[in-house]
Amino acid sequence: MMKTEYKIIASMIENNSSVLDVGCDNGTLMxxxxxxxxxxxxxxxxxxxxVQTCIAKGLTVIxxxxxxxxxxxxxxxxxYVVLGxxxxxxxxxELVIKELLRVGKKAIVTIPNFGHWKVRLNLLTKGTMPITNSLPHDWYNTPNIHMCTIKDFVKFSEIIGFKIFKSLALKKKNISNINNSNLFFKNLFGELGIFLIEK
Amino acid sequence: MNIKENIKTLIIEKPLKLDCGQTISNFPLAYETYGTLNENKDNAILVCHALTGDQFVTGINPITKKDGWWAYAVGPNKSIDTNKYFVICANVIGGCMGSFGPSHQNPKTKKIYGTEFPVITINDMVNAQVNLLDFFGIEKLFSVVGGSMGGMQVLQFVSNFPDKAKTAIPIACTSSHSAQNIAFNELGRQAITADHNWLDGNYTAKNSVPDKGLAVARMAAHITYLSKKGLQEKFGRKLQERDDLKFGFDADFQIESYLRYQGSVFVDRFDANSYLYITRAMDYFDLVKQFNGNLSNAFKKTKTKFFVISFTSDWLYPTQENKEIVIALNSIGANVGFVEIESDKGHDSFLLDVPDFLKTLKNFIDKSFKEKL
Known part of the structure; x- marks a missing residue:
């Protein structure tokens, strides 16, 4: 089954274009x-x-x-350069984002939203680092060392100086646009933020 | 038994201008093939051998009566599946398994060439081998594959003939022989030339063999093909058929005995002068310099799909040197995949039973063959 996230990413990409998938995992999106x-x-x-799994699928991966x-x-x-x-x-x-925007004419970045209400509630009520479906690790073994929220990423774009062309929030299979007026809510209810960006 | 009965040879009539300036023609190129060339002639794989390899890639080598040097990777249902692909391998020129080399007779002087043989380069080797494609009527190889010096030939081949290979697989190699590589090769050459039986290279005419020197060269080189961890695990400080140290200079340790054995079997199948010539060819290999410091330019014209493979414990041709090739290809948007395989078997990993390597090699080849490239 194809992840909704991947379908959204695909919808942002024009046919016959060249794409680099950074952190391509088992090559499903590729x-x-x-x-x-x-x-x-x-x-x-x-x-x-x-990498070996991807090669076995006939994909060009380094x-x-x-x-x-x-x-x-x-x-x-x-x-396009994709970072999922x-x-x-x-x-x-910061360096990675700048590199994505240098190597790609456009970049598509998805982030697990640390501003989601469950994450917030988890920390508020338990007083321990949040563990949710999309963030299943303990604080001491998580690979996620720089968590951010959808709102953080929007602010990040202003600080670094890149343009957000399209921003979507994903909640289960619900897709919605993020804009200035609904940012507060999307940041509270979106599980994943998907951004099409350009320098 | 006449050795030559078992060796297929193509006489290359067309003159070949060598990098050293000399031109050779009407010279023999010994080769072997495995599998069947299909009707479209699009299933051919050129395998390039390493320093001490030969054309007998797999099956039983008719000369040594041992397994071919790449029997793990090449054969029916193996990574390079001879049920599907037509495998061609030539003995490099300068070699000693039938191709034009220093043990051949100089037609002008009627004497064995010895060190009068012209110095050969990787470029010369590749330019000689490409004649096999014409001989078999192959317009484009499906793949050109090789490890170590074989990998250098792969790079040179694609650079020289950008539209003659659909895929290229350079393994555990480099685009430019490092100072350390040259140093080890020089050690081997010095061992050979220091042997008083070497006789300035004229040993055959005088019924002599510099086997001590050649064995030492092989022993030293063999250490560079293994990893410290691999050696420690296999041999450690284990003693050779004795309970205690003998306080002498016999082979007390298993590793000593092993190296001596490796040296002794090598001299039976390899020519000392060929060893000098081929190591020299490796040392002279510098594709970066050939393209004025920009390796990418070596591949500018090619559409070939590359797959570069290195090994974690290979300190002779380390991952970083293999990655330089990947970087050069990516910087011109070439089609290149790359993986570093986990193995503690050192540089020799590509020749040995390393399942991750063999599996990945097979997957890449089989998938690429199905693709319309």
Whole structure:
């Protein structure tokens, strides 16, 4: 079954474009984009095992780390660069965002929303770091070292100086647009934020 | 038994201008094939061998009577499946398994070449091998594959012939031989030339063999093909058929005995002068310099799909050097995949039973073959 997140990402990508999937995992999104959007797609993935899975699917993937290995791609190498739910795992998310926007003409970034009401309630009532379906780790073993909220990301765009073309909030299978007037609510109820950005 | 009966040879009539300036023609290129070339002639894979390899990739080597050097990876149902693909491998020129090399007779002097043989480069080796494609009527290889020096040939091949391979798989190699690589090769050459039986390279005419020197060269090189961890796990400080140290210079330790054995079997199948020539070819390999410091330019014209593979414990051709190739390809938007395989078997990993490597190699090849590239 195709994740709703992937379908939304695909809907933001034009047919026949070139795409780099950063942190491409087992290549599910790559396969989908290859088949449905006829994209010229490449992936970069840190896990050796997952790279091998992608190769077995016939996908072109390099083993690497976005913080260190994006620099080998020249400016505007791809029409789109996709970063799915991993921005919060980087030591330097600011650098990664800048690299995405250098390598890609556009970037699509998705973030698990730390501003979701369950997360907030979890911390408020229990007084311990929140554990939810989308954030299943304990504080001491989580790969997510730079969690942010949908609102944080919108503010981040102003600070770094990139444009948000499209921003969507995903709640279960419900997709809705985020705008200035509903930001408070989307930040409270959205589980995932999906952003199409450009420098 | 006449060794030559078991060796297929193509006589290359067309003159080949070598990098050293000399031109050779009417020279033999020994080769072997496995599998069947299909009707469209689009299932051919050129395998390039490493320093001490030869054309006998798999099955039983008719000369040594041992398994071919890449029997783990090549054969029916293996990573390079000879039920599906037509595998071609040539003995490199400068080699000693039938191809034109220093043990051949110079037609002008009627003497064995020895060190009068022209110095060969990786570029020369590749330019000689491409004649096999014409011989079989193959317009485009499905793949060109090789590890170590074989990987260098893969890079050079695609650079020289950008539209002659759909895919290319350079494994555990480099685009430019490092100072450390050259140093180890020089150690081997010095061991050979220091052997008083080497006789300035004229040993065959004088019924002599510099086997001590060649064995030491092999022993030293063999250490560089393994990892410290691999050696420690396999041998540790275990003693060789004795309960205690003998306070002498016999092989007390298993590792000593193992290296001596490796050296002794090597001299039976390899020519000392070929060892000098081929290591020299590796040392001269610098594709970066060939393209004025920009490796990307070596691949500018190619649409070939690359898959670069390195190994965690390979310190002879470490991951970083393999990654340089990936970086050069990505910087021109070439189609390149890359993985570093976890293995403690050192540089030799590509020749051994490393399941993750063999599986990934197979997956890449089989998937790419189905694709319309």
């Amino acid at each position: 396969e989908y984009l290859k088949v449905n959007k006829n994209t010229n797609i490449r992936g970069i993935e840190i896990s050796k095992e997952k 083993e690497g780390n976005a913080e260190l290995d994006l620099k080998q791609f020249p400016n505007n190498s791809f029409d 739910q991993t921005l919060q795992a980087f030591i330097n998310p």
